[in-house]
Amino acid sequence: MLTVTIDNHTIEVEEGTTILQAARLIGGDVVPPAMCYYSKLKGSGGKCRTCLVKVSQSSAKDPRPMPKLVASCRTPVVDGMVVQNKTSQEVLDARKAIVEFLLINHPLDCPVCDQAGECDLQNLSFDNGKEETRYEESKREFEVIDIGEQIKLHMNRCILCYRCIYTVDQLTEKRVHGVLYRGDVSEISTYIKNEINNDFSGNIIDVCPVGALTDKTFRFKNRVWFLKAMDAHRACTKCSGKVTAWMRGEEIYRITGRKDKYGELEEFICNECRFEKKEPKDWTIEGPRAIQRYSVISQNHYTNTKTPSVILPLEERMIKQEDYKRNRKNNFNN
Ligand code: SF4
Ligand code: FES
DSSP: OEEEEETTEEEEEOTTOBHHHHHHHHOGGGSOOOSSOOTTSTTOOSSSOTTEEEEEEOOSSOOOOOSSOEETTTOBOOTTEEEESTTOHHHHHHHHHHHHHHTSSOOOOGGGOTTTTSOHHHHHHHHHOOSSOOOOSOOOOOOOEESSSSEEEOGGGOOOOOHHHHHHHHHSSOOOEEEESSGGGOEEEEGGGOOOOSTTTTHHHHHOSSTTEEETTTTTTOOGGGSEEEEEEOOOSSSOOEEEEEEETTEEEEEEOOBOTTSOBSSOOOHIIIIIOOSGGGSEEEEEOOOOSSSGGGGSSOOSSOOOSSOOOHHHHOOOHHHHHHHHHHHHHO
């Protein structure tokens, strides 16, 4: 086992663990933000630089600091390493600069973006962003295109994190999209207007940290903070059938995979579950889902204290004000 100290918290981890993974084992404020790393996708990380940290002691044998900030998602722990995240002003300044950089071409269309309320970039810039930009050049602009029957690509919003590329590459047999061109003209696209069309392609919507890939069956139908996230399952032959059903009243507005507190899918789900099963009778509704990640959705009026096997009547689902406050506090602390 290797010992690493991050923001004054010491932990023992196995060889091969990265600084980011070690920080997630500690939890809380120690965890750097990650816009491109995705623990379920091999090779992800190293693209966005939001997870930069300062290594103030390289190892027990070599107490010298590393000369530059390092990407915590790509840097393995060495025994005796000392790392600073929130405790380093240099890291906080660098993170501000990264946010400014990511926003150079990103449109400020949050009010009309389907990802609003669950956008990692929105949260990142809220925590680390500046109030104004120094960028005077015009932003890149692309046409909104369909890349498949149920998926829309807003390239203007893409931050080139490569998560969608890894997802399709690793979940399906035939990848037809990727990053075209290089440098500031890079863009996500399909090869000669192909469409992404396979049983698991919808997962690229869930892994996208911004609103670049959206679900055409849900676009503009509702705002996520008006919906209640319910755990639901069905017998599916293609995937586990365990999903989150986003409901308003008795209506299901959209189906997504279940996400953990880092906004990552617990399991990938198939397109049949995601796009074709929108009737409550298609699902066994287990009960309200605890949204553990920092999000406006956590403000909603539901709780994880009960997990009934059927939908409870509305009055039973309403929780006491005290329970609500306590849950909300716990969710934020997590
Ligand atoms: S479309 Fe989304 S997931 Fe794909 S590279 Fe762009 S930001 Fe990342
Ligand atoms: S999360 Fe580490 S570089 Fe993007």
